[in-house]
Amino acid sequence: MKTQILDANSPEAVALAARLFSQGELVGFPTETVYGLGANALDREAVLSIFAAKGRPADNPLIVHIWNRDQLEGLCTIPEGAEKLMDAFWPGPLTMLFPRTEKIPDEVTAGLPTVAIRMPSMPCTRRLLQVCGLPIAAPSANRSGRPSPTTAAHVMEDMEGRIPLILDGGECQVGLESTVLDLTHGQPTILRPGGITREMIAETLGTEVALAGSILRPLQPDEKALSPGMRYKHYAPKGNVTLVEGGEEAVLRELRERCLADRQEGRRSCVLCFTEHLEALRDCDPHDIGSRTDDREVAHRLFDTLRQLDHEGMETIYSEVVPPEGVGLAVMNRLGRAAAFRTIRV
Ligand code: TXA
Ligand code: MG
Numbered sequence: 001m002k003t004q005i006l007d008a009n010s011p012e013a014v015a016l017a018a019r020l021f022s023q024g025e026l027v028g029f030p031t032e033t034v035y036g037l038g039a040n041a042l043d044r045e046a047v048l049s050i051f052a053a054k055g056r057p058a059d060n061p062l063i064v065h066i067w068n069r070d071q072l073e074g075l076c077t078i079p080e081g082a083e084k085l086m087d088a089f090w091p092g093p094l095t096m097l098f099p100r101t102e103k104i105p106d107e108v109t110a111g112l113p114t115v116a117i118r119m120p121s122m123p124c125t126r127r128l129l130q131v132c133g134l135p136i137a138a139p140s141a142n143r144s145g146r147p148s149p150t151t152a153a154h155v156m157e158d159m160e161g162r163i164p165l166i167l168d169g170g171e172c173q174v175g176l177e178s179t180v181l182d183l184t185h186g187q188p189t190i191l192r193p194g195g196i197t198r199e200m201i202a203e204t205l206g207t208e209v210a211l212a213g214s215i216l217r218p219l220q221p222d223e224k225a226l227s228p229g230m231r232y233k234h235y236a237p238k239g240n241v242t243l244v245e246g247g248e249e250a251v252l253r254e255l256r257e258r259c260l261a262d263r264q265e266g267r268r269s270c271v272l273c274f275t276e277h278l279e280a281l282r283d284c285d286p287h288d289i290g291s292r293t294d295d296r297e298v299a300h301r302l303f304d305t306l307r308q309l310d311h312e313g314m315e316t317i318y319s320e321v322v323p324p325e326g327v328g329l330a331v332m333n334r335l336g337r338a339a340a341f342r343t344i345r346v
Pocket of ligand 2: 139140148
């Protein structure tokens with residue numbers, strides 16, 4: 001199959017994507033978070049082909065994308081607190097779990113009693129969802145286990161020959177996947193942190209918001225994953241990533257020593273560091289993760305940087321960390337998993 005890339009802002013391209021969706025085909029499309037690999041959520045066969053194209057385990061459920069709240073009608077019921085959060089954060093990078101009806105195929109939810117739904121905010125995504133008029137099931141458009149795509153070129157890298165069309169809307173603004181929030185089990189709980197932060201949700205609801213245990217550590221062998229996706233290795237470049245945490249001077253020294261020691265042993269090695277430290281680490285092939293004062297910039301660049309490491313054939317990578325607050329929590333969840341939570345404290 002030949003994979004075309006067309007401009008996400010062209011009405012003809014959007015019309016073609018809508019036609020492909022209605023015929024049960026897959027389309028890669030941009031959102032403000034990451035690129036999605038979409039199919040008609042009500043078409044069982046089409047949904048199954050998402051799993052095949054990604055190489056995704058069948059027990060990992062998908063997010064359904066809508067452009068307007070009327071589309072919720074008949075698909076799900078609305079848990080307490082959800083309306084307030086929709087008013088505050090939709091359209092935007094917040095996914096919520098809803099008790100679902102029979103209308104949603106089991107293949108979308110991996111048989112769970114809830115369905116994850118979000119309303120993306122990127123204007124071209126909204127137009128696509130409006131023109132096709134269908135709820136669109138879409139995971140991130142990467143091959144399973146790879147970093148999520150934040151450009152159309154990333155999607156092409158992973159999906160060339162597997163899907164007919166990718167809509168190109170440029171770089172994704174947020175750069176990390178949406179926040180996944182569960183309001184169906186008592187205390188609101190973040191299953192996956194993202195651009196809508198714990199602090200923002202707590203302020204809107206006026207209650208405490210819990211975090212799933214495995215956000216900043218590996219899932220224990222006997223622990224049930226609240227969100228099935230958390231079970232799987234994710235976001236990982238091919239090289240070994242190690243995080244280095246501690247006081248500024250000590251971290252810079254450790255990053256440098258580790259990187260240079262690996263090189264001595266003949267390994268391709270580099271560091272991921274803040275813009276402010278590029279100069280101090282100039283002999284360690286520093287990769288800029290953004291300014292230490294701007295965690296949204298770090299989020300925006302992270303997946304592109306992780307993919308870059310593979311292109312360069314890096315074998316060992318040492319990275320600085322951000323405080324796990326605000327969007328920094330989402331950054332540390334993804335970076336932690338890319339590193340299999342290997343951390344050196346200095
Ligand atoms: O930003 C995003 O959310 C992107 C764009 C394309 O919208 N999509 C995305 O989808 O990241 P995906 O499939 O890569 O991640 C969905 C996550 C997985 O961790 C999955 O386990 C979880 O949401 N999930 C989906 N439905 C669920 C459910 N009913 N209960 C618990 N977790 C669920
Ligand atoms: Mg994904």
